[in-house]
Amino acid sequence: MPGKRILLVDDDEVFVEAVRAVLETRYAVETAPNGTEALRRVREDPPDLVILDVMMDHLSEGFDVARELRRDEKTRGIPIIMLTGVDQVYNVRMEVEEDWVPCEKYLEKPIAPQELLEHVAEVIG
Amino acid sequence: MTLHEERFSYIFAPELYERLRWFVRLRWWAALGLVATSLFGPALGLPGAWPALGVVGGFVCAYNVFFRVALGRREGHPGGLRGLRACALRQMVMDLAALLVTVHFTGGMLSPLLPFFTIHMALGTIMIATRTMHVLATVTAAGLLGEYLGEASGWLAFHGIHPEVTECGRACDLHLVAITVAMFGIIYLTDSVTSRFKRRNIELHHAKRELEEQAARLRRALEDIRRVEDRKSHYMRISAHQLRSPLGTIRTTLRVLLDGYVDPASDKGRKFLEGAVERVDELLAIVGDLLELAKVREGLDRAPWTRNVNLNQLLADIFDSLEPAAEGKQVRLVPDFEGVAVLEHGIPPDLVYAFENLVDNAIKYSEPGGEVVVELRLVDGRARVRVKDRGIGIPEEMLEDVFLEFVRAPNAKRFTREGTGLGLSIVKEVIEAHGGKIWAERREGGGTVVTVELPLRGDPRPRSREGNGGVTPEELPS
Numbered sequence: 001m002p003g004k005r006i007l008l009v010d011d012d013e014v015f016v017e018a019v020r021a022v023l024e025t026r027y028a029v030e031t032a033p034n035g036t037e038a039l040r041r042v043r044e045d046p047p048d049l050v051i052l053d054v055m056m057d058h059l060s061e062g063f064d065v066a067r068e069l070r071r072d073e074k075t076r077g078i079p080i081i082m083l084t085g086v087d088q089v090y091n092v093r094m095e096v097e098e099d100w101v102p103c104e105k106y107l108e109k110p111i112a113p114q115e116l117l118e119h120v121a122e123v124i125g
Numbered sequence: 126m127t128l129h130e131e132r133f134s135y136i137f138a139p140e141l142y143e144r145l146r147w148f149v150r151l152r153w154w155a156a157l158g159l160v161a162t163s164l165f166g167p168a169l170g171l172p173g174a175w176p177a178l179g180v181v182g183g184f185v186c187a188y189n190v191f192f193r194v195a196l197g198r199r200e201g202h203p204g205g206l207r208g209l210r211a212c213a214l215r216q217m218v219m220d221l222a223a224l225l226v227t228v229h230f231t232g233g234m235l236s237p238l239l240p241f242f243t244i245h246m247a248l249g250t251i252m253i254a255t256r257t258m259h260v261l262a263t264v265t266a267a268g269l270l271g272e273y274l275g276e277a278s279g280w281l282a283f284h285g286i287h288p289e290v291t292e293c294g295r296a297c298d299l300h301l302v303a304i305t306v307a308m309f310g311i312i313y314l315t316d317s318v319t320s321r322f323k324r325r326n327i328e329l330h331h332a333k334r335e336l337e338e339q340a341a342r343l344r345r346a347l348e349d350i351r352r353v354e355d356r357k358s359h360y361m362r363i364s365a366h367q368l369r370s371p372l373g374t375i376r377t378t379l380r381v382l383l384d385g386y387v388d389p390a391s392d393k394g395r396k397f398l399e400g401a402v403e404r405v406d407e408l409l410a411i412v413g414d415l416l417e418l419a420k421v422r423e424g425l426d427r428a429p430w431t432r433n434v435n436l437n438q439l440l441a442d443i444f445d446s447l448e449p450a451a452e453g454k455q456v457r458l459v460p461d462f463e464g465v466a467v468l469e470h471g472i473p474p475d476l477v478y479a480f481e482n483l484v485d486n487a488i489k490y491s492e493p494g495g496e497v498v499v500e501l502r503l504v505d506g507r508a509r510v511r512v513k514d515r516g517i518g519i520p521e522e523m524l525e526d527v528f529l530e531f532v533r534a535p536n537a538k539r540f541t542r543e544g545t546g547l548g549l550s551i552v553k554e555v556i557e558a559h560g561g562k563i564w565a566e567r568r569e570g571g572g573t574v575v576t577v578e579l580p581l582r583g584d585p586r587p588r589s590r591e592g593n594g595g596v597t598p599e600e601l602p603s
Contacts, residue, residue, distance in 0.1 A: 015398030018381045030446040110373035113384050
């Protein structure tokens with residue numbers, strides 16, 4: 001029975017299912033299709049890690065969710081991995097460096113399954 | 126050739142103002158010289174009416190203060206050439222009068238200050254109209270003649286500045302003639318030189334202005350080019366991103382299958398493959414719309430397709446083709462046509478694409494049981510088509526943006542993933558290429574109204590690709 005829980009937030013359900021299949025080999029995976037749903041779930045039952053897509057309904061919805069999580073006392077400690085399209089990496093890096101979006105890692109999409117597992121393991125073991 | 130300087134007041138007035146200021150500065154030195162001579166003349170043991178020179182120096186100082194104040198008032202707004210020239214004339218008259226008096230007290234026609242008349246004539250010719258200077262020179266010559274005759278007849282006292290010279294002799298006749306000729310000569314020479322400079326000045330000024338205008342035009346053109354380039358680059362980037370996104374999903378899905386996380390032969394594996402195919406279809410739809418957009422934007426090759434288009438018929442055909450989709454969603458299609466709208470120059474396939482897209486959107490974003498009304502009216506030589514639905518609506522702040530490439534309202538994205546975000550951009554291009562307008566509004570009571578207005582007459586204008594940042598198929602990233 002996998003111990004740690006991951007909330008995977010992405011609006012592309014095909015991508016979500018593929019990543020879920022990978023993560024489920026080691027962790028319990030829950031999913032949310034947008035930022036609002038993600039925030040609701042995190043507040044209801046905080047997971048051990050949140051993996052956030054940057055661009056969902058809104059251009060920077062992932063950023064907004066990350067900021068919101070870090071603002072809230074109860075969710076501040078939850079590690080976050082941002083997933084971005086390759087052309088957004090620069091923007092994300094800028095925002096992370098400017099300390100606007102505190103997150104543990106930002107990874108480029110698409111990502112090799114094994115690589116993703118390694119990154120997740122680095123963050124939550 | 127006479128130079129009408131008044132016509133070029135904007136060039137000469139500021140320059141004359143500066144020269145007058147300089148003239149005033151110079152005069153302080155003249156006044157100082159007179160006062161100094163008055164003080165130190167007796168110490169040198171020379172005869173002469175030294176105290177009188179001091180008085181003249183004081184007088185020069187006094188009127189110079191007056192001119193300094195008058196010019197100070199014009200600071201920043203020198204005014205027209207006429208006013209400034211009047212000011213220059215007043216200064217010149219005062220100076221010549223002061224000089225006449227000074228000459229009288231320093232030896233009359235033997236005065237060492239006689240050459241200063243020529244200097245004044247030269248300066249005057251630069252600042253004042255040459256005709257006026259001729260008059261001034263004549264009056265000055267008459268003044269000198271009067272002075273000479275007065276001194277020669279003994280009516281005026283002779284104030285020599287050399288101890289051995291006590292009266293003005295025969296040489297004075299020649300001095301008088303020489304100074305008069307010199308004054309007119311210097312006016313002629315100065316005029317011939319300065320008028321040439323003034324003409325060059327006008328030419329230079331105009332050339333400068335023309336250059337500045339050209340530079341401004343070039344700057345604007347460059348800005349336009351930069352804007353178009355930025356827009357193109359933005360468009361390419363966003364297109365690439367839109368293509369990359371489904372590609373990323375396809376790659377991840379296939380990698381998961383290939384790496385053995387899911388058995389491709391299992392039901393789950395099959396579902397994954399179907400998902401990948403779904404994303405491939407999405408890619409094809411985007412590529413198709415990108416090509417369509419490029420085609421509409423190019424415009425030129427569409428001209429031979431132009432013909433009379435009966436909008437009533439075109440809309441009725443669209444109703445027929447979309448009826449199954451509407452039925453499938455249990456949405457009622459309601460035509461509401463008044464009058465017959467025939468566009469003189471329409472491009473049927475483009476118009477079909479545009480209106481099909483609008484009606485299809487209305488159906489797609491309607492809830493089952495809803496209805497889509499397509500209203501057609503003739504208004505002031507234009508056909509007005511309104512597609513009204515009771516669907517999910519467009520957020521107020523997105524009403525304009527939904528016509529931009531790859532922009533979809535968040536609620537639309539949530540409602541259905543289907544849609545490239547390019548449809549309305551293409552529709553807008555088509556309508557504008559027909560000389561028309563399109564806009565979206567929120568409908569009272571919920572839903573959306575998209576209004577299209579098309580002129581019944583008028584050519585579909587060929588769209589320049591630069592105008593909207595469109596790219597041709599060859600320019601798309603391969």
